[in-house]
Amino acid sequence: MTTAKRIQYHQYGGPEVLRLEDFEPARPGTGEILVRVRAAAANPMDWKIRDGGMKMLTGRSFPRGLGHDFAGVVEAVGDGVTRLGVGDEVLGGASLKTAGAFAELVVVEAKGVVKKPADLSFEDAAAIPTVGITAFQALTNPRKPQPGQAVFVHGCLGGVGRSAVQLASMYGVSVAGSCRATATQDARDLGVDPLVEFDFDPTTLRGRFDIVLDTAGTLPIKAAQTLLKSGGRIVDITPTPAKFARSALPGPFKVLIAQAVTKDLEEVARAAGQGTLRLPIARTVPLTRAIAALTEFDRGIPKGGKLIITTG
Numbered sequence: 001m002t003t004a005k006r007i008q009y010h011q012y013g014g015p016e017v018l019r020l021e022d023f024e025p026a027r028p029g030t031g032e033i034l035v036r037v038r039a040a041a042a043n044p045m046d047w048k049i050r051d052g053g054m055k056m057l058t059g060r061s062f063p064r065g066l067g068h069d070f071a072g073v074v075e076a077v078g079d080g081v082t083r084l085g086v087g088d089e090v091l092g093g094a095s096l097k098t099a100g101a102f103a104e105l106v107v108v109e110a111k112g113v114v115k116k117p118a119d120l121s122f123e124d125a126a127a128i129p130t131v132g133i134t135a136f137q138a139l140t141n142p143r144k145p146q147p148g149q150a151v152f153v154h155g156c157l158g159g160v161g162r163s164a165v166q167l168a169s170m171y172g173v174s175v176a177g178s179c180r181a182t183a184t185q186d187a188r189d190l191g192v193d194p195l196v197e198f199d200f201d202p203t204t205l206r207g208r209f210d211i212v213l214d215t216a217g218t219l220p221i222k223a224a225q226t227l228l229k230s231g232g233r234i235v236d237i238t239p240t241p242a243k244f245a246r247s248a249l250p251g252p253f254k255v256l257i258a259q260a261v262t263k264d265l266e267e268v269a270r271a272a273g274q275g276t277l278r279l280p281i282a283r284t285v286p287l288t289r290a291i292a293a294l295t296e297f298d299r300g301i302p303k304g305g306k307l308i309i310t311t312g
């Protein structure tokens with residue numbers, strides 16, 4: 001049996017529950033692949049799961065691996081996997097339930113994994129799966145935006161926000177958004193215009209947008225409605241029971257839970273390969289020093305880019 005190192009935990013809790021330990025990866029089952037991880041990226045979802053805030057979905061079996069987004073090399077494939085083969089360089093995301101990307105080896109469902117564009121580094125590739133596919137699905141479900149349309153991205157400099165700005169621009173859509181007052185130059189450099197602060201007055205932008213994407217979950221529904229054109233839609237990616245209930249009603253407000261759709265991830269990877277989609281990397285640490293970095297990540301550090309964990 002192969003053993004490998006991974007960051008895992010034996011009970012839900014704060015960052016103090018994390019351990020770097022040996023584990024034995026399972027043999028990939030039907031539809032699964034084993035990937036040797038070269039780089040992985042942290043997302044807010046990682047600590048929400050580790051805290052136990054999503055245990056209805058993630059279950060109570062331990063030890064649990066941590067981390068979803070990764071880039072690496074396929075080491076073995078399970079039955080029924082024909083799209084990917086041993087030696088392929090890939091990027092992707094582990095499922096919510098299994099996680100385990102902060103590791104030397106991870107077993108994942110192949111549907112959440114695509115080939116990595118050759119010119120994209122493993123670090124840049126690991127930065128994009130979750131935020132890229134979430135932004136992509138927010139913009140394109142149920143239909144792709146058309147050139148000349150307009151989107152408002154609340155929190156336009158976070159991982160999902162930046163991805164949405166770049167993908168929307170790729171579709172010829174104009175992008176407005178909000179960010180912190182100290183980061184306006186960054187947002188201007190991305191082409192966000194008009195640009196407002198988080199607590200902006202929505203009446204100044206009344207009725208201008210086909211899509212309002214709230215990446216932070218802090219935009220009051222009345223404000224989002226004010227921004228919207230007739231026939232437009234509001235997408236929220238930070239679900240609560242009340243938001244799910246509102247989302248089930250007819251109307252423009254919808255909660256999005258991103259899904260592992262292979263063709264969507266392929267389009268996101270293509271945009272990254274073309275240099276259209278790029279996430280800044282704020283810090284890179286080896287797996288052996290990642291627990292300290294993840295502890296800071298819980299407190300919102302580093303700012304302004306992804307935390308990348310490298311192996312090997």
Ligand SMILES: NC(=O)c1ccc[n+]([C@@H]2O[C@H](COP(=O)([O-])OP(=O)(O)OC[C@H]3O[C@@H](n4cnc5c(N)ncnc54)[C@H](OP(=O)(O)O)[C@@H]3O)[C@@H](O)[C@H]2O)c1
Pocket residue numbers: 043044045048130131134154155156157158159160161178179180183198215216218236237238239256257258259303304
């Ligand atoms: N539903 C899904 O499928 C799905 C998928 C991916 C992510 N998510 C969730 O979506 C959220 C964003 O993810 P992410 O990866 O983009 O996180 P992130 O990189 O941490 O970005 C969060 C952004 O929100 C901004 N922000 C902070 N306070 C704000 C406020 N009051 N109003 C507006 N914006 C504010 C932050 O600005 P500063 O950096 O200046 O503080 C930052 O730009 C997280 O809660 C994540 O768990 C959901």
